[in-house]
Amino acid sequence: MAKPNVISKGDLIKSAKECLVHNGIDKFTLRSVAELAGVTQGTIYYHFKTKEQLLLHIVQDICDSSWSEISHQSNPYIISQAIKSAKSRCSYDSFFHKLFFTLLVSSFTNEKIRRQLEEITRSENNALTQNLMNLWSQSPIDGVSIETWGILINAMIDGLALQALLKKDFPVEKTYAEIERLFNSLTRLLNEGDK
Structure with missing residues (x-):
């Protein structure tokens, strides 16, 4: 009924x-x-x-939930939590990224889907940038803005997810451990430079 x-x-x-x-x-x-x-x-x-509109709302909901969870972390744990969240969706059979990339392909011929994905991506870039600004007083590398760091991290996460979807034995654990080490080192260098 x-x-x-x-x-x-x-x-x-x-x-x-x-x-x-x-x-x-x-x-x-x-x-x-x-x-x-x-x-x-x-x-x-x-x-x-449409079905595509529902699928876009699912992608948006997953992204919003993820950022909401991350934003409740204290500064030292923001990057760690963001990396953990991204890693949890990085696999050969990732539900989220299969959906995201399916919609991405659809967006090449559907301007409305393209605009909605653009907004989701912009929102993620902004969330990453804001979290980095809460963590870093300035960019760890002169000439590279914190906004660019946000865009780079987002692109890196999506690129890793694409590789994991294509390669069953993609080294997710090792790769994400090294990414976390990279950002912790950048943060440490920045903090040492502030002293």
Whole structure:
């Protein structure tokens, strides 16, 4: 029996995530989301006009949740938590990155998806930059702004995820341990320079 059409967007996104995990991207349908949520397809269309729009909301929700969790960390742990969060989504069968890159490909022919992904990327860049500004009083390298560091970190994380999706034995643990060591060293150098 379908629930009345009183369901939040957040509950629908939660059901859609479950559908993606169980069915995969290839078999993901708005009908399967409606069935799992116990609502009609009309309810899904009321909140999300297309499947792609729902998928974009899932990506946005995952990003927002991740940044919300990270922002509650104290300064010394911000980078460590951000790296841990990124590492948790870096794997050969990463649900998040399969979804993200599928939408990225769609954005090449769909300007609306492209604009929404651009906004998600801008938001991530800004969050990284803000967290770095809370950690660093200035950039650890002259001529490289903290904003550029935020963009570089975001690009690096997505690039590592792409490599992990392509290579089953990609060295995730080693790579992320060394990335954390790199940023801890930069922070230490910056702090020593401040003394």
